[in-house]
Amino acid sequence: xxxLPEVETIANGVHERIHGxxxxxxxxxxxxxxxxxxxxxxxxxxxxxxxxxxxxxxKTIVVDLTHNKRPAQFLIHLGMTxxxxxxxxxxxxxxxxxxxxxxxxxxxLRFVDARRFGRLSVASDTYAGPGREPLTISLEDFIxxxxxxxTPIKAALLNQSLLHGVGNIYADEALFHAGIRPLRxxxxxxxxxxxxxxAALIKVLKHAIKLGGSSVSDYVDAExxxxxxxxxxxxxxxxxxxxxxxxxxxxxxxVGGRSTHFCPTCQK
DNA sequence: CACTAGTCCTGCACGC
DNA sequence: TGCGTGCAGGACTAGT
Numbered sequence: 005x006x007x008l009p010e011v012e013t014i015a016n017g018v019h020e021r022i023h024g025x026x027x028x029x030x031x032x033x034x035x036x037x038x039x040x041x042x043x044x045x046x047x048x049x050x051x052x053x054x055x056x057x058x059x060x061x062x063k064t065i066v067v068d069l070t071h072n073k074r075p076a077q078f079l080i081h082l083g084m085t086x087x088x089x090x091x092x093x094x095x096x097x098x099x100x101x102x103x104x105x106x107x108x109x110x111x112x113l114r115f116v117d118a119r120r121f122g123r124l125s126v127a128s129d130t131y132a133g134p135g136r137e138p139l140t141i142s143l144e145d146f147i148x149x150x151x152x153x154x155t156p157i158k159a160a161l162l163n164q165s166l167l168h169g170v171g172n173i174y175a176d177e178a179l180f181h182a183g184i185r186p187l188r189x190x191x192x193x194x195x196x197x198x199x200x201x202x203a204a205l206i207k208v209l210k211h212a213i214k215l216g217g218s219s220v221s222d223y224v225d226a227e228x229x230x231x232x233x234x235x236x237x238x239x240x241x242x243x244x245x246x247x248x249x250x251x252x253x254x255x256x257x258x259v260g261g262r263s264t265h266f267c268p269t270c271q272k
Numbered sequence: 273c274a275c276t277a278g279t280c281c282t283g284c285a286c287g288c
Numbered sequence: 289t290g291c292g293t294g295c296a297g298g299a300c301t302a303g304t
Binding site: 005063081082083084119121122123134162164171172261262263 | 295296297298299
Binding site: 037083100117118119121154163260261 | 276283
């Protein structure tokens, strides 16, 4: 379940491996829902394009291209199980491979996605994402995002048109560190609470980026996102286990259709 | 417009 | 051991 820190680490790792290369050819699978742009448009845009930079906007990996001296972008959303692999052609093609880009070095960039929640597309304009970047939004803008919202703060944090990049894990962790219950109405949080929430969110995201950054090679080349499973969650997926601060059992509720974890003592 | 519920998809944990 | 069941969730759609 790659969220902002995972996507950023993967994008950086892929950038280091393949920037400057030219895409020689493109193969796509026949699973239509994987392709938000028509596969033939994707192939046309990518073939003979040079890869200038691989970076992240929200949860989307953005590949900046130059094609016939004009800019273009290849957008990769990993969904739940999407993986980007830089492989040699001799490496067996894993099941659920949906796109293969042959690069000028002879290697291949492969998109593999078992559950098929991932999406591939191309953009001619600069992709800006659906919302605001959690790591750079100002405090005043952050506070304004939640003003008058009646939805639970957890649901608001998952709303990508407000902040993009935050998913279920880091929403729960940020609310824990801010001491705020996930079912609180977003619009009723005080300035002080929202100030704490923004700080907590930035802290957990940056911490996760730091941990992931040291193990890039593990999951770009090899199996899945192993580097992230060692993350030290305080609440996520710890239902019934003792709170790391006060030992109260962590509770699980469903908010916005997502499982949500919190400490009934530490979070008010 | 704001918000919620349902949908997609497959691997895996779990229970008998 | 092996099978069946249910759960996981990001983003989109349809409905209130």
